[in-house]
Amino acid sequence: MTAESQPSAAVLDGQLLGRLDRRRPGLLVGSLASGALALVFLYCWGYQIANGIGVTGINRPVFWGFYIINFVFWIGISHAGTLISAILRVTNAEWRRPVTRSAEAITLFALAIGGLFPLIHLGRVAIFYYMIPYPNSRMLWPNFRSPLVWDIAAITTYIIGSALYLFLPLIPDAAVMRDRAAAGLRKRFYAVLALGWRGTTQQWHSLEWGIRILAVAIIPVAVSVHTIVSWDFAMTQTPGWKSTIFGPYFVVGAIFSGIAVLMIAMALLRRGLALGRFLTDRVFNNLGLLFVTMSLVWGYFTFAEHLTVWYSGDLFEKNVHHVLLHGDFALPFWTMVVVNLVIPVAVLSFPRGRRPLPTALVGCGVLVGMWLERFLIVVPALSTPRLAYSIGDYMPSWVELGIMIGAVGVFACLYFTFTQLLPIVSVWEMREGWRHGASGGAGDATSDAAATSGTAAAPVAGGGGA
Amino acid sequence: MTRWGMAIDLDRCTGCEACVVACAAENNIQTVGEEQAREGRAMHWLRIERYYEGEFPNVRTRFMPVLCQQCGAAPCEPVCPVYATYRNPEGLNAMVYSRCIGTRFCANNCPYTVRVFNWFDAEFPAPLDSQLNPDVSVRPGGVMEKCTFCVQRIQAGKDEAAQEERDVADGDIRTACQQSCPTKAIAFGDLEDPDSEVSQWAESPRAFSLLGDLDTRPGVVYLSGSEWREPPE
Numbered sequence: 001m002t003a004e005s006q007p008s009a010a011v012l013d014g015q016l017l018g019r020l021d022r023r024r025p026g027l028l029v030g031s032l033a034s035g036a037l038a039l040v041f042l043y044c045w046g047y048q049i050a051n052g053i054g055v056t057g058i059n060r061p062v063f064w065g066f067y068i069i070n071f072v073f074w075i076g077i078s079h080a081g082t083l084i085s086a087i088l089r090v091t092n093a094e095w096r097r098p099v100t101r102s103a104e105a106i107t108l109f110a111l112a113i114g115g116l117f118p119l120i121h122l123g124r125v126a127i128f129y130y131m132i133p134y135p136n137s138r139m140l141w142p143n144f145r146s147p148l149v150w151d152i153a154a155i156t157t158y159i160i161g162s163a164l165y166l167f168l169p170l171i172p173d174a175a176v177m178r179d180r181a182a183a184g185l186r187k188r189f190y191a192v193l194a195l196g197w198r199g200t201t202q203q204w205h206s207l208e209w210g211i212r213i214l215a216v217a218i219i220p221v222a223v224s225v226h227t228i229v230s231w232d233f234a235m236t237q238t239p240g241w242k243s244t245i246f247g248p249y250f251v252v253g254a255i256f257s258g259i260a261v262l263m264i265a266m267a268l269l270r271r272g273l274a275l276g277r278f279l280t281d282r283v284f285n286n287l288g289l290l291f292v293t294m295s296l297v298w299g300y301f302t303f304a305e306h307l308t309v310w311y312s313g314d315l316f317e318k319n320v321h322h323v324l325l326h327g328d329f330a331l332p333f334w335t336m337v338v339v340n341l342v343i344p345v346a347v348l349s350f351p352r353g354r355r356p357l358p359t360a361l362v363g364c365g366v367l368v369g370m371w372l373e374r375f376l377i378v379v380p381a382l383s384t385p386r387l388a389y390s391i392g393d394y395m396p397s398w399v400e401l402g403i404m405i406g407a408v409g410v411f412a413c414l415y416f417t418f419t420q421l422l423p424i425v426s427v428w429e430m431r432e433g434w435r436h437g438a439s440g441g442a443g444d445a446t447s448d449a450a451a452t453s454g455t456a457a458a459p460v461a462g463g464g465g466a
Numbered sequence: 467m468t469r470w471g472m473a474i475d476l477d478r479c480t481g482c483e484a485c486v487v488a489c490a491a492e493n494n495i496q497t498v499g500e501e502q503a504r505e506g507r508a509m510h511w512l513r514i515e516r517y518y519e520g521e522f523p524n525v526r527t528r529f530m531p532v533l534c535q536q537c538g539a540a541p542c543e544p545v546c547p548v549y550a551t552y553r554n555p556e557g558l559n560a561m562v563y564s565r566c567i568g569t570r571f572c573a574n575n576c577p578y579t580v581r582v583f584n585w586f587d588a589e590f591p592a593p594l595d596s597q598l599n600p601d602v603s604v605r606p607g608g609v610m611e612k613c614t615f616c617v618q619r620i621q622a623g624k625d626e627a628a629q630e631e632r633d634v635a636d637g638d639i640r641t642a643c644q645q646s647c648p649t650k651a652i653a654f655g656d657l658e659d660p661d662s663e664v665s666q667w668a669e670s671p672r673a674f675s676l677l678g679d680l681d682t683r684p685g686v687v688y689l690s691g692s693e694w695r696e697p698p699e
Contacts, residue, residue, distance in 0.1 A: 052607040053568065054585030059506035061579045063570035123568015123583065123608025130548040130567050140549070140565075148547040148569055236575040237541055237680065382574060386677060387532065389515040390579040392506045 031416045037409020044402035045120055053123050055399045062382045062394035067121035070404050072374045074114030075229050080258035081107030082162045083222035089215040095286050097433040098278040101426045102269055103262050104166040109414040111159045113407050147231045154228040161221050165214045171197050172428040226254040240320035240381030249301040256294040257370035260363035267360035269424060278425050288354030295344040320384045329380045332372045340369035469557035470615050471657035473667035474531055475689040478651035481514050481529035485643035492642035494602045496588035509582040511613040512643055534580045534613035538683030542572035557685055558615055568608040577677050581612045616641040636662040
């Protein structure tokens with residue numbers, strides 16, 4: 001088993017790069033389906049721009065609806081990648097090697113979509129750039145006191161950082177692709193991406209330092225992004241929103257939903273692209289442990305948030321709290337608690353639950369639960385304003401639903417394209433890990449034995465002894 | 467310096483809603499129709515809230531006209547990313563329609579829920595189009611709006627006083643809601659001028675601020691004689 005899981009360089013190249021030369025019918029069907037959904041997205045957005053934001057179900061007092069929910073949801077998903085991958089790199093966890101690339105790609109594409117939602121949400125999207133500080137003849141600045149302006153700064157930083165962080169470790173692989181490709185458009189494409197990489201010692205040295213610096217720098221950026229997203233709510237004085245723990249609560253929720261997506265994506269990649277050799281049971285076991293930890297932390301934050309609100313006895317806060325726990329929103333609330341806390345803990349506490357299929361299924365539940373969490377933050381607080389006269393209701397329109405579902409298609413489109421063009425598992429990093437293993441280092445990079453015998457190290461510290 | 471303010475005597479209000487109609491006519495507020503209104507998209511800048519007290523048949527209705535409170539520390543202002551709403555030197559929360567991009571953040575952060583949004587471009591089917599007020603712009607779709615304290619009347623009053631080379635006198639400027647109130651429940655004027663009618667009313671022991679504990683320092687003062695101060699749940 002150990003011998004089989006330490007493939008030679010040729011096998012690695014063949015498995016990870018060779019499939020890029022072939023067409024797979026399954027992927028084609030997936031690409032077409034996601035392409036169709038992407039068209040739904042474009043149609044619905046176009047329809048909304050042509051007819052006015054009134055084609056949504058938002059109203060007074062529920063001025064924010066599905067678009068903001070999905071904005072927070074996708075930004076949360078984006079924490080799948082860069083943050084987790086950076087933490088694993090910084091802690092030198094060996095089992096990160098097959099994970100990082102697929103995770104970082106999720107980040108970039110989820111951010112691109114998450115960043116679109118606030119624009120879709122605008123009443124007048126054509127002049128969205130008023131929010132950006134740009135030189136203009138009237139010397140007008142955006143309002144730097146507004147959390148929305150902080151949002152723009154944070155998300156722009158994060159998207160640039162994540163793109164760089166995905167791109168840097170991609171350079172050596174792009175160079176390999178360039179060298180393998182026949183002359184033509186494909187070769188030129190890879191040549192541009194490879195930035196003239198020749199694999200000299202100097203280049204490897206620069207790359208290593210570049211990745212190391214970015215990995216450390218991106219962690220505070222990732223944390224700040226979701227903190228600032230939470231401040232869109234916490235900085236207001238709306239009952240149900242003004243909360244001091246929203247910053248860390250959102251960060252935890254983001255990482256939680258990020259891992260959920262990662263689990264699903266890895267299970268799919270493992271099956272769809274036959275990557276079982278690289279995305280081993282041990283990887284799933286470790287990520288599963290991290291997953292259940294985040295579930296518990298999320299549960300703790302949820303409890304702390306609701307206990308303090310309930311205990312305060314504040315009239316307006318209690319109104320919101322009441323509709324959440326016992327009123328109109330009780331069903332989604334308790335569903336959220338079950339799929340985000342009860343099921344993950346029940347399943348992932350056991351080694352048998354930390355295998356690809358169960359973790360992916362738990363991940364699906366958590367995605368639903370974390371979406372509900374954002375729904376339960378946005379809508380109940382707004383529909384229960386201070387003055388009882390304005391109490392309202394919210395039901396999304398088909399346009400909002402179309403954009404929400406279509407966005408998944410846009411994401412899948414981007415992701416499919418990426419896996420078709422570039423290796424979704426970092427080839428050079430796998431080779432490096434294998435070399436470390438061969439020379440008597442951590443030695444567990446691709447080993448199933450540790451996980452199945454139940455001696456796996458703690459998730460984040462795993463491989464730290466290398 | 468001027469601080470425009472309003473005082474509303476709830477003990478005089480009969481809930482007739484003449485002010486609501488006058489406000490809509492004066493300020494070119496679009497009528498959205500029955501269906502949209504049912505969805506919570508009616509656009510009144512001024513609304514009459516009704517609160518019921520007692521058990522049937524001994525029921526008492528209280529009316530409270532609620533409009534933009536023109537807060538001195540307005541929660542709507544800091545959250546706008548583009549300065550489309552800001553505090554002007556005379557104490558008004560001004561709206562710059564052409565600057566508004568429609569994030570609706572201001573409306574979420576208004577504790578009085580008095581901001582209304584143009585979900586679609588405004589339509590004024592005939593004969594409504596021929597009664598549009600030429601002093602007030604018609605807002606495009608996707609833009610937030612709210613009570614302006616009839617800023618166009620304030621401007622006209624100041625212009626007239628300037629032409630006659632005098633200061634604006636108390637009572638020169640009357641808002642549409644004030645003018646139309648049959649029971650004279652509304653006073654409007656300069657809160658900085660201790661002799662103005664609105665200042666006199668604000669001195670009353672019956673005066674209170676709506677949701678006063680939020681310390682938004684409203685420019686609207688309510689007067690109510692009974693023990694009741696806040697709307698019941």
